[in-house]
Amino acid sequence: MLKEKEVKNLAEVTVRFAGDSGDGMQLTGSQFSDTTAAVGNDLSTLPDYPAEIRAPSGTIYGVSGFQLHFSSTDIHTPGDRPDVLVAMNPAALKKNLDELKPGGIIIVNTDAFDSKNLKLAKYESNPLEDGSIKGYEVYQVPVASLTSKALEDTSLSQKEISRCKNFFALGLMYWLFNRPLEPTLHWIQVKFRDTPEFIDANTKALNAGYNFGEMTEVFTTRFTVAPAKLPKGIYRSISGNEATALGFLAASVKSGLPLFLGSYPITPASEILQYLSYYKNFGVKTFQAEDEIAGVTAAIGAAFAGNLAITNTSGPGLALKTEGIGLAVMTELPLVIINVQRGGPSTGLPTKTEQADLLQSIYGRHGESPVPVLAAATPSDCFYMAIEASRIALKYMTPVILLTDGYLANGSEPWKIPHVNELPDISVKYWTQKEGFAPYNRDENLSRPWAIPGTPGLEHRIGGLEKANITGNVSYDPDNHHNMVKLRDQKVKGIVKDIPDLEVDGDQEGDLLVLGWGGTYGAITESVIKVREEGYRVSQAHLKYLNPFPKNTGEVLTRFNNILIPEINLGQLSKIIRSEFLTPVIQLNIVRGLPFRTSDIQNKIKEILGGKNNGR
Amino acid sequence: MADKVEAKEVKLTAKDFASDQDVRWCPGCGDYSVLAQVQRSFPDLVGIKKEDIVWVSGIGCSSRFPYYMNTYGFHGIHGRAAAIATGVKLANPKLSVWVATGDGDLLSIGGNHFIHACRKNVDLKILLFNNRIYGLTKGQYSPTSEQGKITKTTPYGSVDYPFRAISLALGSRATFIARTLDRDVKHLQAMIKRAAEHKGLAFVEIYQNCVIYNDGAFDIYTNKETKDDHTLYLQHAKPMLFGKNKEKGIKLDGTKLKVININESDNSINDVLVHDEFDESPLYATLLAFMAENSDLPTPVGVFRQVFRLTYDEGVENQIAHIKAKKGEGDLEKFLFSANTWEVN
């Protein structure tokens, strides 16, 4: 007789899957996320993978991880420290153990704990035997051999069988957290539709993992996390990169303009190119260029010819595109540059997140070169900010930089899918009349007419040389240059009348405002909620418009005694806020290539408000 | 059909293609001739409307070209003309897109864009104004300057080897490749028209005299006394003859080209290579491309090669049409809701 297993109800759980880059941890994590989303939990994910595609197996630097935070309430971050760690080998255990919550659950694949792997992970002795993980709840499961056993009657090679072990682990986790197998079974059917033997094998491995949980004596408890109370609607799970791609697709549909992406592959931005290249039946054109420069300049050419033109990249690529962006400023053409920020400088930490391109985006060009800068706050917000960036670019005939980051790009969350008719309309009119046409005439927004090649009678020339006001002819006149420098500046500053005010969450005035921007929204929000629960009075505001700032920004800042600005850089927004508003700010800067831990922000808030500070 | 009124097309003239801007090249610059021949040829281009023509350029003396044409024009940044033009063409394949560029612009800073535009067979017409010098920056050697060239940045002579632009285009799979001379106005016009008619990337190298920094670089090919012996006019299906009395011919000897005199007893016109513009193999055109740097051989001008392949822009359009036919025209509402969804009540 099997003992009835105890079922524990949890409000929220953070799970981390970790293994070799070849172990399929990203797939396992995303399958667990999709299933978890489908059962109605709120969730947030953080993939964490090495820069090498297949680093030597068994090594610490080859460990690939996927963290997932899910809950029965509204959540905002992928979780600080995991409650549960699934470690497929010794290196995965070694790399992640420090992060695990004290007393947390560890599920290990014991088959991988042989002397070779222990050595590769730089363990002197086996941590499963030497008592070094005594403080944790450890479940030792021979995942590899159990998978082999489950698949012994298949025609697969040993190597192929070994690749199925992540599905065994996934099945076990589904059992442990009471999730249905159907979404993944369905996914397997679709994914391997051309190779029935893999459908069979992966299905068997998944079921075997689930049944193992059910049958074994090892596990005495399983957990449930009740569905979250999310607003009514149809939901899907979405990552920042996919949301960005869909946002531009939506902007194309809403503006009636064909979408053109000029792009060069770069981590972590390439997926935007990949997604958009699938949307061919919407007429989307994706140009995988010979380099970053060709990506932006081809987009500028496409903008000249009348397309909604965009280019995507990450920090180093933005640097390469800089001269091109200057050209778009001078020619006053609509263009959106998406920068999925990563750890820098140089190649830096290509697969990790950072917020250190803010100054580059606002100021990093030759000459007086004003460019509106927007930043998305959450993975799904990338969708709306892509539309907003397009709207501003088209309305003001200007390049716009949209900042996301590696965390938003790869992280995912449930997204209540909007209906197309709820999305903002973007009306665009090309100039077609001969009367009153001059290439650098300006409308009430100071934007110039968009007269595209193919329009009879409006043949004109633009380019990188300074333009005479109105006629657009080349001009070296000193006063004209002064005037044009100011006009371009005023045009971008004028966007302030067209963007929402900065909203303050919580008390509208008080002791402390936590001011953030971009991808730290989730971490800041969760931190603020937690400290409020402890009785602290703290307000929060989040900037999504970095240039220009919302018009009430300065006034909001005056209402608080202290302004705390957490950033994953050395204080770039802080620097701008100080110089623009002559106000002191308190910085919190942690640049580890990872999202903020909410505990870091909470501690800082308490320190400022004079509460207890437990340290990190 | 009977009551259809045919709008009478007024034939444009060279003047219609001249913009109202003052041309600012140095007096005597070869660029004037190119501009004049383009303006003279364009009215003859069949099926291309003036409003559908776009000139794109980079940076350099020749890159001011678009400002002087009364068509759509885009004066870009250094080296990027081919990339900008590719964007224009992809965005609207109906347009006739021309690139005016120099040896520094196209082959040095813009080399990458050039070879990839060739490789992709983007339907662009690239006119390379090759004067073998940097003019606008006031006289530094360029990637087509001959080895040993003395300039401001190479006071003791350049030590590196020049590009052969034609061979670079060939190696990059350009589908139309020609060379012409700024001073041979008829030939220049003919090459412009041939380029315009070609569907695919057309590359025309124009030997262009810079009177200020490299005067006379191409005199040998244009001066009355020397041109007959040094310039070989390529004509399709015609034997390759040159010399005052067309007495010299090019013979293929193994894998080498050599000059023979057809009047000498051992030789006859039948020994002379007959030019084939449409030879699919690039080897033959490569032999011709290497003649320019060989002092024993004349320098060929004319169409080196013309082959026909689907253009990149056509390929892009075809694929979109194909996917639309297969999946149906995109419907955003449907598409957004087509992922794995779940409902919250």
Ligand code: SF4
């Ligand atoms: S510098 Fe040379 S190439 Fe430039 S405009 Fe003068 S003559 Fe022409």
